[in-house]
Amino acid sequence: MSQLDRVRDWVSQHDIDVAYISDPKSIEYLTSFASDPVERILGLFVFADQDPFLFAPALEVEAIHDTGWKYPVYGYLDHEHPFEMIAAQIKKGVAAPKKWAVEKNNLTLAHFNAIRGQFPDAHFDQDLTATIQNLRLIKSPAEIAKLEAAGREADFAFQIGFEAVQTGRTEAEVAAELEYALKKKGVMQMSFDTLIQAGAHAAEPHGATDMNKIQNNELVLFDLGTVHQGYISDASRTVAVGKPDDKALDIYKVCLEAQLTAQTKAKPGMIAEDLDKIARDIITKAGYGDYFIHRLGHGMGMGEHEFPSIMAGNKMVLTEGMCFSIEPGIYIPGVAGVRIEDCVHITQNGCEPFTHTSKELTYVG
Amino acid sequence: MSQLDRVRDWVSQHDIDVAYISDPKSIEYLTSFASDPVERILGLFVFADQDPFLFAPALEVEAIHDTGWKYPVYGYLDHEHPFEMIAAQIKKGVAAPKKWAVEKNNLTLAHFNAIRGQFPDAHFDQDLTATIQNLRLIKSPAEIAKLEAAGREADFAFQIGFEAVQTGRTEAEVAAELEYALKKKGVMQMSFDTLIQAGAHAAEPHGATDMNKIQNNELVLFDLGTVHQGYISDASRTVAVGKPDDKALDIYKVCLEAQLTAQTKAKPGMIAEDLDKIARDIITKAGYGDYFIHRLGHGMGMGEHEFPSIMAGNKMVLTEGMCFSIEPGIYIPGVAGVRIEDCVHITQNGCEPFTHTSKELTYVG
Structure with missing residues (x-):
C-alpha cells in the first residue's frame, strides 16, 4: 500500500x-x-x-x-x-x-x-x-538507503573541508571548497547553509559562516548536510587547528562523551526525553549544563523538522526506523563552541549513524 | 521615523x-x-x-x-x-x-x-x-544601494558562469564554478538554488540544475541571485553555445524584444498589469503566447515575493522606489527555453536595472 x-x-x-x-x-x-x-x-x-x-x-x-x-x-x-x-x-x-x-x-x-x-x-x-x-516517522529500507547516501556525501564534504582548513583562511573559503567539490560531483543542494565557525564565533550556535579568519590554536566547528533524492544529511564535527587551550579541549571531551554515550544507548523502547537526559546529565555534571541550550536532537528524513524530537517533555517511544540527530553542543560566549552530531536510525537493537567521519578530536591545518 | x-x-x-x-x-x-x-x-x-x-x-x-x-x-x-x-x-x-x-x-x-x-x-x-x-514596497536609497550591490554580485556570477560553459560540461559544474567564485569573495548565500539549464531542459521553467551535459549548438539558461546584507539579486540570461537553430534564435529575439520594450517603458504612473501586457503582446503577436506561462515579474527586495506583482489583474500604480523583476520567458517543450530577466527599481522618470550584463545574445564556450 x-x-x-x-x-x-x-x-x-x-x-x-x-x-x-x-x-x-x-x-x-x-x-x-x-x-x-x-x-x-x-x-x-x-x-x-x-x-x-x-x-x-x-x-x-x-x-x-x-x-x-x-x-x-x-x-x-x-x-x-x-x-x-x-x-x-x-x-x-x-x-x-x-x-x-x-x-x-x-x-x-x-x-x-x-x-x-x-x-x-x-x-x-x-x-x-x-x-x-x-x-x-518510520523510514522504509528505501528511505534509509537514501539517507545513507546523503550521509556519505556529508562524510565526503567533511574530508574536503578538513583538508581546506588553514590558518588565515576564512570560514567562507572553507565552505566554498567543500561545496565546490560536492557540486562538481552533482550534489546540487545543501540541506541548509553550510556552517563553518572558528574560535569564539562557534559559541553562537545559530550564527553564520562569514569572512572570519581561522586562527592558530582554536577549534573550528562544521555543520553541514546535503540533499540526496529528497532526503537530507545533517552532521557536525569540531576540529582543532594547532593547540587549542585546555578549556576548549575540556569542552570537546565532555561534548564527545555526551554524544558517544547517547549514541551507544539509543535503542528501540527508549523514551525520547530519556535520551536527551543521558547526554544532558553528562554535560551538567561537568559543569557546562547552562551552555547546552538546545535539545539533543531533531527528527529528520526529507527535512530537519520531523518527528521525533529528542528533548525533555517528549514521551515518544523510539522505534525501529525512526531517524533523528544526536547533537550535544557546548557554547561558551567569547571562548569557544563545540557541537558533535550524527544523525542515526533506530535499528532492531540499537542505532546506526548515517555519517562515519571520526569523532575523535582531529587536528587539521 | x-x-x-x-x-x-x-x-x-x-x-x-x-x-x-x-x-x-x-x-x-x-x-x-x-x-x-x-x-x-x-x-x-x-x-x-x-x-x-x-x-x-x-x-x-x-x-x-x-x-x-x-x-x-x-x-x-x-x-x-x-x-x-x-x-x-x-x-x-x-x-x-x-x-x-x-x-x-x-x-x-x-x-x-x-x-x-x-x-x-x-x-x-x-x-x-x-x-x-x-x-x-517603496525602497529607501539605503535599500536600493544594497540591491545594487547584490546586482553587481550577480553580474560577477554571470561572468564566471559564461566563462565556465563548455560543450560536454554539466550544468552542475557550471553552477559549481560560479558559486565557488562567489563564496571565495565572501558571498555566502544565493537567493535561490542557481539554475543552469541547457537545450530542451530549459523548457522546464521550474526544473533544476542537474548532470545534463551542455551540447554544441544549443542555448543555456542561467537564473541566479545572491543575498547582500539581507537584500537579494535575481537575474536571468540565456547564452548560445555554437550555432543554435533558427527556432531557438527566433525565440531569443522575441523574448529579448519583450524584455527590452518592457524595461524601456516601465515608469512611475504605469499600472502593473499594463507592463505585463506590453511584454505579453509582443510574445503573443510573434505566435509564442501559449509558451509564456508565468507573470512578467515579481516584486523583490529582501525576498522574491514582495509587492508589486507584474501580472494581469494587478492594478497597482508603479511608483518611484518600487522594485521588481522583468522576466519574459518562452518555453517550448522538447525544443528550447529562453528567459531574460533584470530586476529594476522605478526612478523619477523610468526605471534602472540592478544587473548590467549584456542582454544581446552572447556566444560562449
Whole structure:
C-alpha cells in the first residue's frame, strides 16, 4: 500500500470529505513531486471515494507529469483565482463537502480563510499534521538507503573541508571548497547553509559562516548536510587547528562523551526525553549544563523538522526506523563552541549513524 | 521615523492592542535580525503605548543582542511552552488585549490556534500582511544601494558562469564554478538554488540544475541571485553555445524584444498589469503566447515575493522606489527555453536595472 493510499484510508476511517495537503514536503513525500511554490498555491486533495488531484501553478504541470503522477493535475495561471478553481474541481466530485482535514502546522491563516470562504458551511477541525508526520516517522529500507547516501556525501564534504582548513583562511573559503567539490560531483543542494565557525564565533550556535579568519590554536566547528533524492544529511564535527587551550579541549571531551554515550544507548523502547537526559546529565555534571541550550536532537528524513524530537517533555517511544540527530553542543560566549552530531536510525537493537567521519578530536591545518 | 515606529503608528491608529509579527522576513526588515527559526517560534510583538519585544529560541538571544536591538527579548528553551510564555509577557503590559493584528499570509493555523487559546476573548480580524508589504514596497536609497550591490554580485556570477560553459560540461559544474567564485569573495548565500539549464531542459521553467551535459549548438539558461546584507539579486540570461537553430534564435529575439520594450517603458504612473501586457503582446503577436506561462515579474527586495506583482489583474500604480523583476520567458517543450530577466527599481522618470550584463545574445564556450 502506498503512503498516499494510507492517507486515503485515514480519510475514509475518519469520515473526512476532503483532505487538503498544503506542505510542499508532505506533497513530495506522497507524490514524489518536489517543489517550492513560494507564494503560489500547490495543493494535494485526497478523498475517500474518488481519485486525489493535484492543483499547481501552470508552470509546474509538466514537471508533475514527469514524476509519473497518475491522477489529475490542474494548473492555474498567475492572474487566475486558485481557490475558486480548487472549489470548482472539488464540487465536481463532492457537491457539498462538510468535513475537512488540513495541515494546521503549514496552512496559513490567509489560505485557510480563502478555502473556508469557498465552503462556508464546512468544518475544518481535523488536523492532518500528525497523521502525515506519523507516516513519515518510520523510514522504509528505501528511505534509509537514501539517507545513507546523503550521509556519505556529508562524510565526503567533511574530508574536503578538513583538508581546506588553514590558518588565515576564512570560514567562507572553507565552505566554498567543500561545496565546490560536492557540486562538481552533482550534489546540487545543501540541506541548509553550510556552517563553518572558528574560535569564539562557534559559541553562537545559530550564527553564520562569514569572512572570519581561522586562527592558530582554536577549534573550528562544521555543520553541514546535503540533499540526496529528497532526503537530507545533517552532521557536525569540531576540529582543532594547532593547540587549542585546555578549556576548549575540556569542552570537546565532555561534548564527545555526551554524544558517544547517547549514541551507544539509543535503542528501540527508549523514551525520547530519556535520551536527551543521558547526554544532558553528562554535560551538567561537568559543569557546562547552562551552555547546552538546545535539545539533543531533531527528527529528520526529507527535512530537519520531523518527528521525533529528542528533548525533555517528549514521551515518544523510539522505534525501529525512526531517524533523528544526536547533537550535544557546548557554547561558551567569547571562548569557544563545540557541537558533535550524527544523525542515526533506530535499528532492531540499537542505532546506526548515517555519517562515519571520526569523532575523535582531529587536528587539521 | 524607523519602519518599526511606522508599525507602531499603524497599531495606534487602528486601536490595535497587540500586533504579532511572525514572518522571519518581516522581523528582519523591522529589527535587522535575520533568522530562519524553522519549527521554533520567533515573534515580534508591537504595542501602541509600550515597548515592543522579541520572543525567540534561547539560542538566538545572543545574536539578537548583537544586532543592537534595544528592546526586550525573551528566549525559550525547546521543552518550554512558548505561547504560554508569550501570553504571560503580553499580560504584564496589557492585562486583557482584545484587538489583535496578525500576518495572515504567514501565521499557520496551528500557531494561530495556540495564541488564540491564550486569549479566548480576543479578536484576530486585522491583517498586518498588507501593512508590512506596503512598508517594504517603496525602497529607501539605503535599500536600493544594497540591491545594487547584490546586482553587481550577480553580474560577477554571470561572468564566471559564461566563462565556465563548455560543450560536454554539466550544468552542475557550471553552477559549481560560479558559486565557488562567489563564496571565495565572501558571498555566502544565493537567493535561490542557481539554475543552469541547457537545450530542451530549459523548457522546464521550474526544473533544476542537474548532470545534463551542455551540447554544441544549443542555448543555456542561467537564473541566479545572491543575498547582500539581507537584500537579494535575481537575474536571468540565456547564452548560445555554437550555432543554435533558427527556432531557438527566433525565440531569443522575441523574448529579448519583450524584455527590452518592457524595461524601456516601465515608469512611475504605469499600472502593473499594463507592463505585463506590453511584454505579453509582443510574445503573443510573434505566435509564442501559449509558451509564456508565468507573470512578467515579481516584486523583490529582501525576498522574491514582495509587492508589486507584474501580472494581469494587478492594478497597482508603479511608483518611484518600487522594485521588481522583468522576466519574459518562452518555453517550448522538447525544443528550447529562453528567459531574460533584470530586476529594476522605478526612478523619477523610468526605471534602472540592478544587473548590467549584456542582454544581446552572447556566444560562449
